[in-house]
Amino acid sequence: MKLPKLDSAYEAYLIIGDLPLKWGWEFMQINVAQLLKGNIGSVRDYDVDGVIDITGSGNDSPVRGNISLTRTDSSILVKGVVDSEVELTCSRCLNQFNCPLTLNIEEEYFPTTDVNSGASLPSSGDPDRFTIDERHVLDLTEALRQRALLAIPMKPLCREDCAGLCPSCGRNLNLGPCNCPPQEVASVDTNDKEKGK
Numbered sequence: 592m593k594l595p596k597l598d599s600a601y602e603a604y605l606i607i608g609d610l611p612l613k614w615g616w617e618f619m620q621i622n623v624a625q626l627l628k629g630n631i632g633s634v635r636d637y638d639v640d641g642v643i644d645i646t647g648s649g650n651d652s653p654v655r656g657n658i659s660l661t662r663t664d665s666s667i668l669v670k671g672v673v674d675s676e677v678e679l680t681c682s683r684c685l686n687q688f689n690c691p692l693t694l695n696i697e698e699e700y701f702p703t704t705d706v707n708s709g710a711s712l713p714s715s716g717d718p719d720r721f722t723i724d725e726r727h728v729l730d731l732t733e734a735l736r737q738r739a740l741l742a743i744p745m746k747p748l749c750r751e752d753c754a755g756l757c758p759s760c761g762r763n764l765n766l767g768p769c770n771c772p773p774q775e776v777a778s779v780d781t782n783d784k785e786k787g788k
Contacts, residue, residue: 619639619641619643619654619730619731619732619735620728620729620730620731620732621637621660621728621729621731622726622727622728622729623660623667623700623723623727623728623729624706624727626660626662626667627662627667627702627706627723627727628706628707629662630662631662631663631664632661632662633661633662634659634660634661634662635659635660636657636658636659636660637657637658637659637660638655638656638657639654639655639656639657639658639671639673639731639735640654640655641653641654641731641732642654643675643732643735643736643739644736645675645677645736645739645740645743646677646740648678650677650678652675652676652677652678652739653675653676654673654674654675654694654735654739655673655674655675656671656672656673656674656694657671657672657673658670658671658673658696658731659671660729663699665701666699666700666701666702667699667700667702667723667729668697668698668699668700669696669697669698669699669700669729669731669734670696670697671695671696672693672694672695672696673693673694673696673735673738674691674692674693674694675691675692675694675735675739676689676690676691676692677689677690677692677739677743678690679743679747680747681747681748681749681753682746682747682748683748683749683753683754683755683756684749684753684754684755684756684763684764684765685756686749686763686765688747688749690743690744690747692739692742692743693742694735694738694739694742695738696731696734696735696738698721698734699720699721700721700722700723700729701715701720701721701722701723702722702723702727703722703723703724703725704723704724704725704727706727711725721733721734749765753765757769757771759771
């Protein structure tokens with residue numbers, strides 16, 4: 592089907608309907624107007640492919656995976672598995688590294704506008720509830736960001752056998768041994784393991 596020339600990405604998704612917003616938009620926002628008009632139990636599957644700033648540091652992390660959207664009696668239920676990664680600082684050697692994350696998402700999104708009449712729907716008053724905007728666009732960004740924050744380990748390690756830093760000279764022991772007396776390094780390594788670091 593040949594589409595007419597459009598002035599904006601927003602016009603493009605209005606014409607196409609229930610598709611991820613392409614033409615300059617990340618695949619994190621989905622127009623669900625047609626799904627809201629569908630029968631309860633209707634399901635549509637989508638690929639997620641975009642970026643989010645997980646930690647608020649200004650660094651974008653990729654997010655890729657598959658989700659399903661299910662029409663319920665009052666909402667759209669989003670379920671799926673998405674892979675991401677975030678730059679963290681190792682708790683032992685203090686080097687920065689990319690930590691892989693697997694995000695299992697299951698969230699409900701509630702419409703704010705009636706899809707048939709265009710009338711505004713009453714608010715639940717719950718600020719933590721995810722909503723579908725007045726254009727019937729469901730935005731996955733914040734739900735995925737929150738899931739990613741919960742998935743970040745409390746004591747991140749660049750690798751399971753990270754040797755850490757020498758307590759005397761500060762050398763990164765992953766790069767090789769230092770010239771400090773062996774008993775000092777061994778003593779600190781034993782203490783770290785006992786503390787679960």
